[in-house]
Amino acid sequence: MTFAKKMMTATAALALTTGAAFADAHAMNPMVGGAEMSAEKNIIENAVNSADHTTLVAAVKAAGLVETLSGEGPFTVFAPTNAGFDRLDAGAVENLLKPENKDQLTEVLTCHVVGKAVMAEALQGMIKDDGGEHPVPTLGGCTLQASYADDGRMMLADENGNAAFVTIADVKQSNGVIHVIDGVMLPKQ
Template sequence: MTFSRIASIALLAATVSAVATPALADNHKHAAKSGGTIVAAAAASPQHKTLVTAVKAAGLADTLASGGPFTVFAPTDAAFAKLPAGTLDTLLKPENKGQLTSILTYHVVAGKVDAASLIEKISAGGGQAVLTTVQGGSLTATLSNGKVVLRDASGGSSTVTTADLMQSNGIIHVTDAVSLPG
């Protein structure tokens, strides 16, 4: 790999990391400093209350608090609010636990995928990288205006707004939309 290509990847990684909302990034960095888990970091974030509620309703809290490592693309409360009216309430009902679990595990990739390695994969893939989720589906990552964008199986997209929130059992990348497995 040429120096110019390495410099471009480093610049893109820095750009992705720099788009953070300051309060959110500070909150997550504090959780990361404590060596907490992905679940603990999400629980400490005022912008991820809906995600935490959904993770608990799906029975995934213990799994996401375990050894991992996991990469989680974590939608904010505002991202969940973009879903059609009543969707979240329906998903949180006990009889819809399977569907909720499918959606949540669609946001999780096994292993640690930090911004720099994701951008490198996108570059090596001719402008896109396909990530296999724990749910079994795939998310397609691309770059748009220096930001990582994920395209889901339903044709929707989400943008990583905060990257590389390192936890003891993986990495969180905050997104502005809920990804749907199709």
Template sequence: MHFSSLFKGALVSTLVLSPMLGLMPAQAEMNKPNKSSTETTKIKTSQQAQTSILDIAKSNENFSTLVAAFQAAGLEEVLASNGQFTVFAPTNEAFAKLPQGQLEELLKPENKAQLVSLLTYHAVPSAIASTAIQPGTITTVEGRSLQLSIADSKLKVNDATVLATDIQASNGVIHVVDSVIIPMAQ
């Protein structure tokens, strides 16, 4: 069975990207980017191997919108599971860039399928460190491709810029992005 089918099956059995993935000052050290590098974030905690993507997002106020979206889409259980994922996590500021009213519409129960599609478009079904990311396309859990590129020495995911990388979780890795990534037409 295809991984995205398994993932979607888990979503159906469990029910939920307000910007959920933020960095806790006590847990993370952010190296400010110079003009030729991308900002790097590493979580330094003895609990990191036991902390899921969901737990990290919940512990950081910069990801409160993402957490709310995960909850509305019923994705909490999946993001706390033992699978390995890469999540390109929009911050609260990224969600604020959406057209007025779009987030509120997505969070309505009748639009759950759209929300699940959008959120799973931000996830890849394997853990990929920033050092292993190469320009090109990568297939998301949702099933469509993301375009990875480097522009002005910064990693881009479609039109979003990666702000922080390599936040390690027990079930994968988080890369923080400055925009909600809207699925490209294919």
């Protein structure tokens, strides 16, 4: 093999290795709503880029929580998708977004926020240690119950029995972590 051919082979191997390392680095933080989530951005900076979280972002803005969720944290946010909000009764989202319902909206949103960063593996351990279900107190005063469905998916239930599955776990943020969920957790009614 000639020197030039050896160099081309070595360069190709390096390019493949570098490409794989680059892909692995991006695979560490999943895409959400068609957008790359950067662990160097905060919860709000990432959420505004997700096409699946436009309702959540609108609600956070209406509740005046942008500054809070852009803050130092750490926070864990169980982030409902647009489809999760669509599961609520007809007109519920529109009603919550009215200025006169800001306090109620804030309570609903903060029932999705924990005042520390909790990765899925840690929560999984807590569920196991607690015999299959672990209480998750939120900043909104709700206590969610984390467990696993029969098919192995992590599930959350609010105090009303509403359930949601974690569809994307461990989306790292500079001020915590997001776990995408397919439903909305509500305060006890």
